[in-house]
Amino acid sequence: MTEFGIARILHVLGVVLWIGGVAMVTTVIIPAVRRFKSPQEQVAFFELIEHRFAWQARVTTLLTGLSGFYLVHHLNAWSRFADPSYWWMHAMVAIWVLFTLMLFVLEPLVLKRWFAESARRNPTQVFKRIHRLHWVLMSLSLLTVAGAAAGSHGWLWW
Numbered sequence: 587m588t589e590f591g592i593a594r595i596l597h598v599l600g601v602v603l604w605i606g607g608v609a610m611v612t613t614v615i616i617p618a619v620r621r622f623k624s625p626q627e628q629v630a631f632f633e634l635i636e637h638r639f640a641w642q643a644r645v646t647t648l649l650t651g652l653s654g655f656y657l658v659h660h661l662n663a664w665s666r667f668a669d670p671s672y673w674w675m676h677a678m679v680a681i682w683v684l685f686t687l688m689l690f691v692l693e694p695l696v697l698k699r700w701f702a703e704s705a706r707r708n709p710t711q712v713f714k715r716i717h718r719l720h721w722v723l724m725s726l727s728l729l730t731v732a733g734a735a736a737g738s739h740g741w742l743w744w
Contacts, residue, residue, distance in 0.1 A: 590660050593653045600650035604685070605727045607639055607646070612720040616713065625709035632713075633701075644689050651682050671742040674733030681730050684723075 615635055622628045658664060658675075666672040688697070704712045 590657070593656045593660070596649055597653035597657060600646045600653060601731065604643060604646035604650055605724070605731060607642055608720065608724050608727060611635075611639060612717070612724045616717045616720060620710075620713050620717070625705070628709055628713065629705045640689065640693065643685070647682065647685050647689055651686065654678065654682070672737060674730060674737045677726075677730040678734055681727055 616632075619628050619632045619635075622631065658666075663675075666675050701712065701716075
């Protein structure tokens with residue numbers, strides 16, 4: 587197997603674990619947490635899960651970014667970023683940058699503190715906001731994955 591093949595496998599596995607994890611948090615974990623009776627239980631359980639998943643998300647986001655960069659470089663596909671029919675490549679980079687900023691900058695420096703303070707004041711509202719944000723992120727991510735799967739198999743819209 588070539589380096590290119592390994593990079594492609596790592597890229598796909600990274601996306602599956604990363605976006606699959608986002609889908610799990612969005613569609614299963616947050617709705618379950620919101621059904622806990624006590625706000626203290628909600629916050630404690632969510633922080634426990636989020637702490638464990640954050641490391642998976644960080645590793646898979648890095649793996650996806652590094653392998654994606656390698657694939658574009660290896661294919662010399664930089665010109666695709668100038669072609670609107672490859673919109674999904676722009677979307678992949680945008681989603682990656684957004685999650686990377688959230689996971690490595692905003693979450694440790696801002697969001698962790700914001701969550702703790704907001705959860706003390708109004709946990710119900712905090713979980714509604716977090717759930718809404720996760721739905722937006724998951725929807726954009728799935729649209730990007732669908733576009734990338736279609737586009738990489740020749741289905742270009744322009």
